[in-house]
Amino acid sequence: MPRPIRARIRLDAVRHNYRQAKALAPDARALAVVKANAYGHGAVAVARALADEADGFAVAYLEEGLELRESSIRAPILLLDGVFSPDEMRILDRAGLTPVIHSRLQLEWLLGARPERPLDCWLKMDSGMHRMGFAPGDFAAAYAQLAECRHVRSVVLMSHFARADEPDHDYTAQQMRVFAEATAALCAPRSLSNSAAVLAWPRAHGDWTRPGIMLYGASPFEGAHGSTASLRPAMTLESALISVRDLDPGEPVGYGGRFVCERPTRVGVAAVGYADGYPRHAPDGTPVAVRGRITRIVGRVSMDLVTLDLTGIEDAAIGAPVELWGGQISANAVAEASGTIAYQLFTNINRRVPLIYEDD
């Protein structure tokens, strides 16, 4: 028997979640964000599962876009980081990919390109995140250069929110105001919303949304938020018990003896560790499910193994299924316990974890 680790991916859940994003913003088209190998879920499989209904896809950079084109994905594909050199502009042209233009240099590369067919592009404003994009005061002039360029067919005006996952903070409304003022005179479609804005900021929806994390059924918010209730987790990370032992009070478990048994404790070992992508910082008490019963991590996470408290789970023998996150344990709960976010849990899934696809 192979090592019992796997990530089961429900493609029907991804489709359901994409439809939720569309239903929340019914007047907008939605780019399914599948960068970073679809947040660890497998970009080609996810894009194929959405191919009949997605208005388009977004990836970070050229090679990620080419992978989808080579897998016969025909919908628009946006490169969120744009291109890194003028050479990439030629490859992008041949593959029919759409660049984000976030800097003057990229704008010059696009204006100076000699594409075989007119290009679509997205022009990015820095409305307050202060990471990428044109300053609001430079935006209209950059837009005018694109609008006048003979080999530019269309421009979408975009910006990105720094704090949309904080529904009670007014920074998102401030970014929306900055964007609205700087684009008031421009006649082009608009795109602002990541998952958090799709879920919590209806006024930001615009013409194109860009849902990412919600497609995979995780919440972009810290703590509970009602809007995520209808999402379905796409990934279940699961393993099995490969060892069970009974320890006495006072006996430590694992590296550094971080956990010390207070009473007689049955401890199980599951074949999953930080080299698979399980967070090494998961503290004692991080939830985990064994045979459908919720228990906790005890002791430090090792490279290939984790130790679990089996107290009260009498039927947990070697071979018993262990869910690290998925339908029973939310990735958000594991992330929160471990001081990280579900995005990082998903994208950290290592190559050594087979992805097993399921669909209805």
Ligand SMILES: *Cc1c(COP(=O)(O)O)cnc(C)c1O
């Ligand atoms: C990654 C990304 C998104 C998707 O964000 P989520 O929080 O996963 O929904 C949207 N827009 C841009 C520019 C991104 O980089």
